[in-house]
Amino acid sequence: MRLRDIMSVAVETIHPDASVEEARELIRRQDVHHLVAVEADTIVGVLSEHAMRMAAGDTAVRALMSAPAVTATPDTTIRQAANLLRGNHVGCLPILDPRQRLVGIVTTSDLLDLIGKGVTREQIDGARHRSWVPGR
């Protein structure tokens, strides 16, 4: 299993100079929990709903976002993604294709879902085929 199998393809972006008020409105309207901050076609950070829980409405997104954004590719394994999220203290990974286009997003919740469903070690390591078991 790879990130392409679990990522959400609906990604909402916002300009880092936008206000928290605008970000809250976007999050509410699109029913998402994370926004990707994009400036001049470059991903500069990510903003979670939780990070702006206590912030004033006129605060700039730039002040609250996690930057620089840690990104992954659709071929990244679950195991690598877990290490990226944990090692960089971020709640989501924007997914970029080989042409550096934003194609999806994977959040901590997506990985917790996998644990909740009882993921196997094979799936974590991104095995493309089940290992061969005689007689099956």
Place this chain on the structure above:
Amino acid sequence: MRLSEIMSSPAITIRSAASAAEAAVQMERARVTHLVVLNGGRQITGVICDHDLRGVEPGRTVAELMSAPAVTLPANADVQEAAKLLRRRDFGSIPVLAGKRLVGIVTTSDLLALLGKGALRVAEMTPKWTLPKRGPTHRPERRRP
């Protein structure tokens, strides 16, 4: 896998009447990102994390900023159960109890560490199998005529 195998122990606590500044100092001193909040009667009332303290006035109390009520789990609960609870995003950690005693805390980061190590136990999911044309490993003895 049980929570007792992955939890951080002991859990670091703070009083609900303490200020945000005191909570930040407590986190820094203990090098943790989540604290269990106790009221005057030493009962668990909530949890607070470093995100809750970001950009707030230092004089605000922990009681105003914490996620409450705290959801707790027993130490012998399964990690799957913890993952399902943390999935709800209202909080990032779960205090772990043995009976009524606080023995540790499990955070989202602890569960990601499990995935990162590829350490989920899958013994019960391994299929049983027999070799083709050889039958099961323990074949009952044939009756002799």
